[in-house]
Amino acid sequence: DAKTTQPTSMDCAEGRAANLPCNHSTISGNEYVYWYRQIHSQGPQYIIHGLKNNETNEMASLIITEDRKSSTLILPHATLRDTAVYYCIVRVGEGGGNKLTFGTGTQLKVEL
Amino acid sequence: KAGVTQTPRYLIKTRGQQVTLSCSPISGHRSVSWYQQTPGQGLQFLFEYFSETQRNKGNFPGRFSGRQFSNSRSEMNVSTLELGDSALYLCASSFREGYNEQFFGPGTRLTVL
Numbered sequence: 001d002a003k004t005t006q007p008t009s010m011d012c013a014e015g016r017a018a019n020l021p022c023n024h025s026t027i028s029g030n031e032y033v034y035w036y037r038q039i040h041s042q043g044p045q046y047i048i049h050g051l052k053n054n055e056t057n058e059m060a061s062l063i064i065t066e067d068r069k070s071s072t073l074i075l076p077h078a079t080l081r082d083t084a085v086y087y088c089i090v091r092v093g094e095g096g097g098n099k100l101t102f103g104t105g106t107q108l109k110v111e112l
Numbered sequence: 113k114a115g116v117t118q119t120p121r122y123l124i125k126t127r128g129q130q131v132t133l134s135c136s137p138i139s140g141h142r143s144v145s146w147y148q149q150t151p152g153q154g155l156q157f158l159f160e161y162f163s164e165t166q167r168n169k170g171n172f173p174g175r176f177s178g179r180q181f182s183n184s185r186s187e188m189n190v191s192t193l194e195l196g197d198s199a200l201y202l203c204a205s206s207f208r209e210g211y212n213e214q215f216f217g218p219g220t221r222l223t224v225l
Contacts, residue, residue: 043216102155
């Protein structure tokens with residue numbers, strides 16, 4: 001699985017958009033970008049995933065650059081409950097097994 | 113639909129003992145994976161089971177083992193516990209192998225004294 005690089009920490013004001021970047025310059029053509037988050041003392045929670053097109057669901061949007069070497073997770077209106085560690089993971093999609101290789105993630109702190 | 117359940121939630125053991133942790137996946141899910149989380153190493157993959165077969169294994173010593181039952185419930189066992197085995201052990205379930213979304217349980221906090 002390709003390695004990812006994320007900033008260690010980020011701050012965001014409540015109600016504003018939180019934009020979390022991820023670099024995955026060695027991603028392969030059959031690898032997807034997944035985002036999970038972990039709120040303190042809980043198990044990780046799936047957020048969104050994508051291959052090359054931008055994706056949006058009820059939680060977030062995922063923007064993947066055209067060369068697929070980086071991506072950005074966008075929380076459109078961050079709330080205090082979005083304070084968590086956000087993990088960007090690259091792995092083969094369906095059919096490739098379930099192993100997730102977690103990096104150190106980005107600690108997002110949403111403040112009033 | 114009930115989420116992934118793990119038992120026990122907290123456990124204290126002493127060095128040299130063994131421990132068994134249990135994971136009940138979401139109903140209908142046949143794939144179960146296990147992870148270890150420590151402050152120093154972060155989240156690390158232990159192993160993955162599907163239809164009672166181990167499909168993938170992480171880089172852990174043989175003291176760590178697991179199994180999956182016909183009802184998809186899974187157990188992991190750690191023998192000859194070491195202080196460094198103190199960690200949060202997380203279980204994740206998904207509908208099938210390679211499925212995009214995995215659902216994590218709350219974890220079992222193991223403390224080795």
